[in-house]
Amino acid sequence: MQRKPAKAARVNTFPLLAPSVLALLVWMTVPLAITVWFSFRRYNLLNPMLHGFAGFNNYRFLIADPALSHILLTTIVLVVAILAITVSLGAVMAALFNLSFPGRGIARVLMISPFFVMPTVSALIWKNLLMHPVNGLFAAIARGLGLPVIDWFGSLPLLSIIIIVSWEWMPFAFLILLTALQSLDQEQLEAARLDGAGPVAIFFHIQIPHMARAISVVVMMETIFLLGIFAEIYVTTAGGPGIATTNLPFLIYQRALLAFNVGSASAAGVIAIVLANIIAAFLIRTIAKRLDV
Amino acid sequence: MSKAPLRIAVAIAWLAALLNFFPLAWMLLASFKTEVQAIASPPLFFFRPTLDNYRGIFAQQDYASFALNSIVISLATTLLMLLLAVPAAFAMAFYPGAKTRDLLLWMLSTKMLPAVGVLVPIYLLARDLHLLDTLTALVIVNTLSNLPIAVWMLFTFFRETPKDIIEASRIDGANVLQTIFLVLLPLVLPGIASTSLLSIILCWNEAFWSLNLSAHNAAPLTAFIASFSAPQGLFWARLSAASVLAIAPILVFGWISQRQLVRGLTFGAVK
Numbered sequence: 001m002q003r004k005p006a007k008a009a010r011v012n013t014f015p016l017l018a019p020s021v022l023a024l025l026v027w028m029t030v031p032l033a034i035t036v037w038f039s040f041r042r043y044n045l046l047n048p049m050l051h052g053f054a055g056f057n058n059y060r061f062l063i064a065d066p067a068l069s070h071i072l073l074t075t076i077v078l079v080v081a082i083l084a085i086t087v088s089l090g091a092v093m094a095a096l097f098n099l100s101f102p103g104r105g106i107a108r109v110l111m112i113s114p115f116f117v118m119p120t121v122s123a124l125i126w127k128n129l130l131m132h133p134v135n136g137l138f139a140a141i142a143r144g145l146g147l148p149v150i151d152w153f154g155s156l157p158l159l160s161i162i163i164i165v166s167w168e169w170m171p172f173a174f175l176i177l178l179t180a181l182q183s184l185d186q187e188q189l190e191a192a193r194l195d196g197a198g199p200v201a202i203f204f205h206i207q208i209p210h211m212a213r214a215i216s217v218v219v220m221m222e223t224i225f226l227l228g229i230f231a232e233i234y235v236t237t238a239g240g241p242g243i244a245t246t247n248l249p250f251l252i253y254q255r256a257l258l259a260f261n262v263g264s265a266s267a268a269g270v271i272a273i274v275l276a277n278i279i280a281a282f283l284i285r286t287i288a289k290r291l292d293v
Numbered sequence: 294m295s296k297a298p299l300r301i302a303v304a305i306a307w308l309a310a311l312l313n314f315f316p317l318a319w320m321l322l323a324s325f326k327t328e329v330q331a332i333a334s335p336p337l338f339f340f341r342p343t344l345d346n347y348r349g350i351f352a353q354q355d356y357a358s359f360a361l362n363s364i365v366i367s368l369a370t371t372l373l374m375l376l377l378a379v380p381a382a383f384a385m386a387f388y389p390g391a392k393t394r395d396l397l398l399w400m401l402s403t404k405m406l407p408a409v410g411v412l413v414p415i416y417l418l419a420r421d422l423h424l425l426d427t428l429t430a431l432v433i434v435n436t437l438s439n440l441p442i443a444v445w446m447l448f449t450f451f452r453e454t455p456k457d458i459i460e461a462s463r464i465d466g467a468n469v470l471q472t473i474f475l476v477l478l479p480l481v482l483p484g485i486a487s488t489s490l491l492s493i494i495l496c497w498n499e500a501f502w503s504l505n506l507s508a509h510n511a512a513p514l515t516a517f518i519a520s521f522s523a524p525q526g527l528f529w530a531r532l533s534a535a536s537v538l539a540i541a542p543i544l545v546f547g548w549i550s551q552r553q554l555v556r557g558l559t560f561g562a563v564k
Contacts, residue, residue: 013384020381020444021396027437028403034414096306099299107307109548110314116547117317118498120518121536125320127522128529135332135529137319144335167316172558179555180563199298214563221558228407231500231515235522249409249501256413257505265413273410280405286562288398 032273038266045260058267067243075247075275078162079226083219085166090173090218091211095203097174098181108178115171119231126164127153127236157237157244164232169225173218180214181207213286220283227276248272317540324533331530346534356538359517363539365428366513367496370435371489377436378443379485385444386451387459397448401560404441408501419506426508434502439495443488446557450484487553490546494554497543514539 042054062068097108114122130137131152139149152160184207192202208215230249233239239246239254246254248268256265323331325342350356385393415434416425424430454477462476500515507516518539521532547554555563 013388013390016380016384017396020377020400020440023377023437024400024403024440027440028406031411031414031418032406034417035411038413093306093309096302096309099302099306101303101306103307107310108551110310112547112551113314113317113544116494116498116544117540118515118518118543119500120504120515120522121320121540122316124518124521124532125316125536128527128532129319129323129331130316135334137336140335167313171313175551176555176559176563179552199302214559217559217562224405224407228409228501230409231504231519234500234504235519249407252409252412253505256416262413262417269410269413272407276405276407276410280402283405284398284402288394 035266035269035273038262039270041263041266043262043266045262054263058263062264062267062271067246070243071246071248071251074158074243074245075227077158078165078229078247079223081162082166082169082226083222085162086170086173086222087215087218089166089170090177091208091215092203093170093174094177094181094211095199095207097178098184098207112171112175114167115169115175117168119168120235122168123164123232123235126167127160131160153237154241157241161229161232161236161245164236165226165229168232169222172222176218177211177214180211184210216286217283220279220286223279224276224283227272227279248275320533321537323530324537326530326533328528328530331533346530347538349531350535350538354517354535356517356535359512359514360538362428362507362511363497363513363515366431366435367493369428369432370439370496371492373432373436374440374443374492375485375489378440378447378488382444382447382451383481386448386454387456397445400441400444404438408438412505415502416505425506426511428511430506431502431511431513434506435496435499438502439492442495442557442560443492445560446488446491446553447481447484449556450487451481454480487550488557490550491554491557494543494546494550 039058040054040056042050042052042057044050093111097104097111101107128136133139133149133151133154136152138152142149150156188206189202192206197205228249229247230253233245233247233250234253237245239250248271252265252268252272255261255268259265322338324346325344326337326340327343327345330337330340385397419425419430424433458476458480459472462472467476497513498515499513500519503513503515504519507513518532518535521528521535
């Protein structure tokens with residue numbers, strides 16, 4: 001007997017959906033509208049006498065500030081460098097861990113652990129225990145090998161941040177790419193092997209193309225998170241030395257909660273939102289293709 | 294792959310795993326050192342372990358109250374989020390309509406709003422509502438920022454549940470409550486459990502809002518650890534012990550939920 005699911009279509013789902021939709025609608029529109037509103041206002045918490053419409057002045061001052069281009073560059077360098085490191089290392093590691101070998105489960109657990117470590121812990125452990133120029137482990141190793149000791153956060157602050165955040169996010173790329181690889185048809189691999197393809201050829205010509213969609217998802221998810229790197233900078237360099245490690249989130253934090261310049265911080269916030277939205281548009285298109293509703 | 298290259302590949306894989314885990318192992322080791330041993334040069338690999346750092350954290354630094362804040366925030370957020378997300382995901386998975394797809398993608402798009410872009414209004418709203426440095430503020434913000442992930446993850450789980458089961462149980466004479474609690478719930482429970490686990494992990498490690506919206510009363514472990522970054526607070530052994538305590542529970546959760554995590558964090562695009 002063929003029953004049509006006509007009944008199902010008549011169910012009123014509105015009360016089930018409304019709370020979530022309403023909550024997200026408020027969350028998405030109200031703060032955003034306030035940010036945009038503030039970005040056109042003169043508004044400093046330290047100086048309540050100063051208020052009124054500012055026109056584009058907040059934006060003009062922000063763009064005229066020679067530091068801004070440096071900060072935008074830092075923001076983008078952080079994203080691009082960490083993406084390059086985590087995705088390439090993650091892909092290679094995923095290919096290695098796709099082999100079956102003794103203790104693979106344990107090795108995989110060791111591999112992904114850094115991803116579950118809270119950012120303040122990772123940053124402080126790296127900064128002190130490992131990268132400290134006098135008492136850190138790297139300095140001790142360098143001295144033992146007779147190499148010059150590197151003052152990581154003094155002379156290479158941005159690279160230090162890149163290393164720490166890459167360590168946190170490589171496991172993410174690894175885990176997702178490994179999951180993607182495991183869905184690859186084994187027979188296809190076997191056929192390639194019989195045709196004389198070596199592991200390197202298999203990696204570049206079969207595994208990488210198979211991972212393409214997963215890689216694009218990793219790239220875009222990471223980009224969203226990496227555009228917002230904050231805690232690692234907050235506990236290690238506080239944006240310094242100078243503005244060497246100040247990215248857009250840290251600038252907004254400084255303007256808003258240290259300098260109490262709400263107008264200027266909001267203008268920077270709008271720039272951050274625009275930047276993220278450009279990337280989000282691509283991400284959503286990629287996921288939409290996979291969505292079979 | 295032939296024997297020799299295979300061995301090399303496996304050796305590299307193990308070496309990478311060990312190197313990647315090393316900072317955490319080194320931290321664990323340091324947590325059992327005295328402060329003098331922790332900054333010793335050359336570094337010490339063998340020493341007489343002490344539990345003083347762990348004792349000190351509980352006795353002098355009020356670790357328990359920070360841990361309690363983390364636990365309350367994670368659990369309250371997860372509960373509130375499930376309360377909102379389960380009905381929505383259920384509706385979209387079992388009764389998809391013409392607008393379901395657009396609704397899902399719109400929800401996803403809200404996750405793309407960078408937190409820092411709305412730091413100023415959220416901070417000022419929290420201040421005006423007297424919610425700064427309260428658990429309530431952190432629970433609300435965490436719930437809203439993770440809601441899209443939860444809806445998506447639950448949706449991908451629910452979608453795999455056979456839809457006919459509701460009809461079938463009704464024909465068998467079950468009423469609505471019986472259908473939900475005796476038929477549906479056991480089937481979707483694994484999905485709800487995975488989603489909860491992911492939510493707990495994300496809340497536990499959340500640092501941006503914790504650092505900006507809490508001072509002391511509502512400060513969770515992420516903020517407590519950040520307090521070690523002050524120059525006068527450079528006690529490495531103590532920092533290591535506090536870090537071990539802060540990450541240990543969530544590390545275990547992470548290991549358990551690897552697979553579900555992939556699904557949740559890629560919005561079902563990779564399974």
